[in-house]
Amino acid sequence: MVQVDDGYQAEIGDWLIPSGDFADVPGLFARIRDSGRRAGIWTAPFLVGALSQVAAEHPDWLVRNDDGSPVSAGHNWNQDLYALDSTHPGAADYLATVFRTFRDWGIDFHKIDFVYAGALPGKRYSDISPIQAYRDALGLIREAIGSDAYLLGCGAPQLPSIGLVDAMRVSPDIAPTYLPEDDDISMPGQWGAVLNGESRSFQHGRFWVNDPDCIVARPGIERREGWASHVSKFGGLRGSSDAIDQLDDWGLETTRRLLSEPVPRYFID
DSSP: OEEEOTTSBSSTTOTTSBOTTOSOHHHHHHHHHHTTOOEEEEEOTTEEETTSHHHHHOGGGBOBOTTSOBOEEEEETTEEEEEBOTTSHHHHHHHHHHHHHHHHTTEEEEEEOOGGGGGOOSBOSSOOOHHHHHHHHHHHHHHHHOTTSEEEEOSOOSGGGTTTOSEEEOSOOOOSSSSOGGGOTTSSSHHHHHHHHHHTGGGBTTTBEEEOOOBOOSTTOTTHHHHHHHHHHHOSSOOBOSOGGGOOHHHHHHHHHHHHSOOOSOSOO
16 A cells, blocks of 8 residues: 655645645556555645635634634644534535545545544534544544545544544654654654553554554664564554665565564454
8 A cells, every 4th residue: 555645735624736746646546556556645634724725715614712713723834723623514515525535536545644633622513522523523534435445543532533443543653763852752753652552552453453653664763673673563554654765674674574474463462
């Protein structure tokens, strides 16, 4: 499976508008499938960037504070981020259209990221709890992509996602460095990824397939042997994030081994 990551879209929230670097997004997925591989895509479906066309044309699709301002979902991609109100009929229809379109493009692997935004408190079109709104939105995506598609949750509330995703990221992002920035264990780094991956190992095979984050085995990755060992022991879903031409002999052999070796049904008996 080849997954196209963040960057193909014009803005966060404008999932069907290509960026300048990806002029023919459907054609890209057709070429992936023509090569005999499955096609995957990354989205952050419950985020709406302040610079997006969605935010400009549909401000009524955003979760609101009591004073009427949009609920903040953070700041990234050099812009403020807001939470999509998936209970609004227009927003729900847009969300379903996006993922049905992906299905029509032949995509059957979906990494949905930053999905905590779907459960943020705030005023919504429908008077339901944030958790119910989140689960309903996941169900909408699940229906749109079809029962045969694979759904990976990332940046997600754990327990509210049970029964709706096939796999779940169970740790922060991996990074080239062992320690995260400012020793913040929630930030990218091998330390936090290993701690979370081990402590949540019981979930694998019971709630979903655990995703420990990508294999990174190129020279320059701190303690790359330790990360490879962690993925081997606690990696249910496995993918490589290295440029192949950056791998040395050890990195190439390790990547091949980790992608091909069988994964236990459970990590803890």
